[in-house]
Amino acid sequence: MHVEVVSAEKSLLSGEATELSARALDGEIGILPGHQPALVALDIGPVKVTFDDGHTERVAVHNGFLFVGRDKVIILADTAELASEIDRARAEAEVKRLEQKLSEGEDASMRTSLAKQRLRVDVAASS
Structure with missing residues (x-):
């Protein structure tokens, strides 16, 4: 599945992934390829994306939405930072x-x- 993580300022991630987990307002959510379409409100929490090549990226997300389409997952966050960019x-x-x-x-x-x-x-x- 194609995953994109976008904040109000910039695009943070884009690529083919095998798994994504995030914190929704009502608890943790995991997304795998073939997940049913959904629109989920996100809380302040970590997002973990495991890419097809096996590497994992973690992102600090401060509210936003998670959209799950047929073959695409998009996170539109109010604010988001890659782990590697955090001081x-x-x-x-x-x-x-x-x-x-x-x-x-x-x-x-x-x-x-x-x-x-x-x-x-x-x-x-x-x-």
Whole structure:
């Protein structure tokens, strides 16, 4: 199946894949060739794509949609980063900064930012 991962800024991945997994709003979803057509809302979470040649790419996706067609899967993300493009040290520093700020008071937008930074750290660590 052909897989494309696109964010608002750029196209991140495009190629033939054997498997894709992502985090939907209601849980994890796995896509294999021949999957039924679907349109799925994505949460903040990792996307893992296994390509035909066996290599795997991980992407940090911050919300978006997953479209499954006959022979094509497209992820259209609000924001997305390849594991290889994430500055892990910077993300870890941002996690610490946000955790400190949250310890001083509750803020929903800070919690979302913290979840995004933790995802970036996790995806970068897995590459």
